[in-house]
Amino acid sequence: MIGFWLVAAALTALALLPLLRTLLRPPPPLEGAAEFARGVYAAQVAEIERDLKRGILSDDQARAARAEVGRRLLSVADEASAATKASGSAKPAQRTALVVTLLLPLAALGVYLPLGQPNLPAVPFATRPPEAPVPPQVMEAVAKLEAGLKENPDDVGAWGLLAQTYGAMSRPIDAVNAWRQVLRLSPGNGSVQGALAEALTVAADGVVGEEAVRLFTEAVAADPMDARARYYLGMARIQAGDIRGALDRWTALVADSPADAPWLPTVRGRIHDAATQVGLDPIAITPSPKPASAPPPPAMGQAGGQGGAAPALSPEQMQAMAGMSQQDQQATINSMVDGLQAKLKDNPGDADGWMRLARAREVQGNLDAARDALRGAVKADPKRLQAWLDLSRLTAPDDAQTQGSVEFLDAMAKVLDLAPDNPQALYYLGQQAANESKNDRARELWTRLLKQLPADAPQRPELQRRMDSLK
Numbered sequence: 001m002i003g004f005w006l007v008a009a010a011l012t013a014l015a016l017l018p019l020l021r022t023l024l025r026p027p028p029p030l031e032g033a034a035e036f037a038r039g040v041y042a043a044q045v046a047e048i049e050r051d052l053k054r055g056i057l058s059d060d061q062a063r064a065a066r067a068e069v070g071r072r073l074l075s076v077a078d079e080a081s082a083a084t085k086a087s088g089s090a091k092p093a094q095r096t097a098l099v100v101t102l103l104l105p106l107a108a109l110g111v112y113l114p115l116g117q118p119n120l121p122a123v124p125f126a127t128r129p130p131e132a133p134v135p136p137q138v139m140e141a142v143a144k145l146e147a148g149l150k151e152n153p154d155d156v157g158a159w160g161l162l163a164q165t166y167g168a169m170s171r172p173i174d175a176v177n178a179w180r181q182v183l184r185l186s187p188g189n190g191s192v193q194g195a196l197a198e199a200l201t202v203a204a205d206g207v208v209g210e211e212a213v214r215l216f217t218e219a220v221a222a223d224p225m226d227a228r229a230r231y232y233l234g235m236a237r238i239q240a241g242d243i244r245g246a247l248d249r250w251t252a253l254v255a256d257s258p259a260d261a262p263w264l265p266t267v268r269g270r271i272h273d274a275a276t277q278v279g280l281d282p283i284a285i286t287p288s289p290k291p292a293s294a295p296p297p298p299a300m301g302q303a304g305g306q307g308g309a310a311p312a313l314s315p316e317q318m319q320a321m322a323g324m325s326q327q328d329q330q331a332t333i334n335s336m337v338d339g340l341q342a343k344l345k346d347n348p349g350d351a352d353g354w355m356r357l358a359r360a361r362e363v364q365g366n367l368d369a370a371r372d373a374l375r376g377a378v379k380a381d382p383k384r385l386q387a388w389l390d391l392s393r394l395t396a397p398d399d400a401q402t403q404g405s406v407e408f409l410d411a412m413a414k415v416l417d418l419a420p421d422n423p424q425a426l427y428y429l430g431q432q433a434a435n436e437s438k439n440d441r442a443r444e445l446w447t448r449l450l451k452q453l454p455a456d457a458p459q460r461p462e463l464q465r466r467m468d469s470l471k
Helices: 002-024 033-054 059-089 094-115 136-151 156-168 172-185 190-203 210-222 227-239 243-256 264-277 315-321 326-346 351-364 367-380 385-394 406-418 423-435 439-452 459-468
Strands: none
Touching: 136 156, 156 172, 156 190, 172 190, 190 210, 190 227, 210 227, 227 243, 227 264, 243 264, 326 351, 326 367, 351 367, 351 385, 367 385, 385 406, 406 423, 423 439, 439 459
């Protein structure tokens, strides 16, 4: 025990030494403060000039920024001058150093005596319990899934649920094995190939290996808009030292993505870092994404492709459903959706809840209920663009040449207010204006739409013909 206290005293002295040296050291001269400030603000002025040349700042903004830099420079210079005069009388903080030397060790001892346990035996790291154990209900659900798959190894839904659960539990090797079973039962499925490749990458501590590259490539071949696969293929190029190749993939991904895509901030950050490494301007090489909407009409009236997604399950719900038949599982999901709708009646301001309910009702094929849920969403949050887009999609006319309903046109007007470049709003509101003989308004909206359409877009000839027919 004596040895412990000797070691503790020595360590305390070593910890205090740098602090005491700092407190006892005379204050440094401050003659160079103004010169340092001038260097800093000169660099800021140079940055303002670069932003002005690149068009980031206007002339008025640049002029105001220069004035602000000058004001700060004068203020810092005055402060440095005053500090230089005052520093002549400053002395080392000897009294403070003495207090720190005595009080800090005493305070540490006062904390350690009631809480410390120097006689506690050491515990090997490998035998220590995890800091955040997995909830027991999740472990029970996993055990049920594993037991069920032993009896029915071709249950692709159970394998998929187990793979996702392993991933959430930070068991990447198990997740890889489960995704392999899913791919075995659904060969050629691009989404499953991407999920397996991502699990392989996680298991390899972020390294996109040869098998993962092959799977991501096959996923892109199945779906050229697979953002996850395209992102990781860029990471593979970075890891291979091909920075230009990564930039080509990531900039193309940005150009093909809608403006509200959740992955855009991450991809832009990667582009910034990679471009900086090779001396390129990230702003100059990063393209603009597509408008945050679906393609122009007439595709708007088509149903959305949300597949057979079910509401997210809690660990308790997953445990309860693990041993159910597919019919019973669907009945349980329907009950959950009904429960969500009941909760929203008591909390109608939950816009996120209304959006979840709308997606679930659309998956169920109940479009009337989906529209009602979207009406609740836009009422709860009138500025939520996606809610208005979904409502306009579900109320759109079957034929792009047909006048839409009042609700549809009102939704389109709100979309145009929130997203002035939305192609569908420009088209349908232009059509409404033409039907009401408001030709100038129709021509204005359709001209804005034509500027967005590619030169080979199939909608251009018909749209141009309709514009020419306006009197």
